[in-house]
Amino acid sequence: MKKAAWTEALQKRDEQYQLKRQALLQTAARAFNELGFDRASLDDLARRLNVTKPTLYYYIKSKDEILFECQKQAVEHMRLTLDQIRSSDKPALEKLSLFLVRYTELVAEDFGRCLVLSSHKALQPKNRAKMAAARRRLDNDVRNLIAQGIAEGSIAPCNPKLVTSALFGAVNWTAHWYSRDGELTPRAVGEAFLSTFLSGLVPRQAAQTVRKDQKQARGERALRV
Amino acid sequence: MKKAAWTEALQKRDEQYQLKRQALLQTAARAFNELGFDRASLDDLARRLNVTKPTLYYYIKSKDEILFECQKQAVEHMRLTLDQIRSSDKPALEKLSLFLVRYTELVAEDFGRCLVLSSHKALQPKNRAKMAAARRRLDNDVRNLIAQGIAEGSIAPCNPKLVTSALFGAVNWTAHWYSRDGELTPRAVGEAFLSTFLSGLVPRQAAQTVRKDQKQARGERALRV
DNA sequence: CCTACCGATCGGTAGG
């Protein structure tokens, strides 16, 4: 049937378009991560893709739209991951643990690194607002997870806002140093961070004997800095 | 005496020069932190200082030299702080604690934020190498502090490299969100981070009763992600 | 009229 053939052809064409667009975004994210958003030129990006610069504009409207799409895909991935974990019936502490490790893996990917490394300041006001809102929602959901854990008694009393910031900060910073050549997988890094955050640096075994020292070390008493 | 007068005059002039140069660096650091290094133009910097752009070149050789000087002063400040703490005869855990809090304060200042937020990629190769070496030394010294703590028994066995990265990451990330308008001082943020890192998220009191759960939570057992 | 581009060049701005 002619009509079906047309539809098929159009579908195939759209598929090709989307595949090429996705390749553009991935290559751009890598360039941004290597050189920084401002120092990565569209000429260079076109060169990497073996097309001319005007060709890029068939797939994107502007340079900052490229950045937005890269960061959007990263944050959507994080959003889906967190939603899936939240919808399970596990205790809050386990949900937090699962997300932290998955989040570490996502930050190690091209789009995840781009989200952390490239400034949102380059985005247009409208897109910048969207990104800020999406990130705020992620941050807020993690805070709530911690608050739930405190309520359940599985997490020690703390300031959920600051702890969330410390968690995201530790993981986000991996985007600056993590290299695939290293011996550690992103997952192993995430699990090591998780372990540190969960059990703390003060030895657990010594809890009974050096209780006073611990309290001091925890900053519960005055810290003579 | 004429000679003394000359010397005095020259000293005064040099003082004025250094003061103006320092003002230039501080204003530049603020501009870099607000807009990002690449988006902050020298025209804008000149406007902020109420001089013309060529005037800037009386005090600095290039735009990337401004960035280097800002970051250099930040890292020198951190270096001095760490050396002072290391030379004391306190236990390793306390040294680590003292540095973490002071470091948090330094990252909240203009040059400290500039060190964290502005990419070293904009620096000339020679200066970039100097900065990288200075930062690596700081990182290495903190790792050694942790290794000492483990040897002393005041710090639980862990991977010093990864824990150092988590510590620096959590604090460095404050440069992205910390605002002087907030209710928390940089010191309070540093102390809260310290508390989290030292005691961990798993409640201490429950140590005896839920020891098995804790082990699991600490990531010592398989984590079913 | 459409698509998937190309060679050439635009206006504006960067550091100097």
Place this chain on the structure above:
DNA sequence: CCTACCGATCGGTAGG
């Protein structure tokens, strides 16, 4: 320290 500029390169777009 300013006025007046430069060589180069930026993101983005013209006609075909």
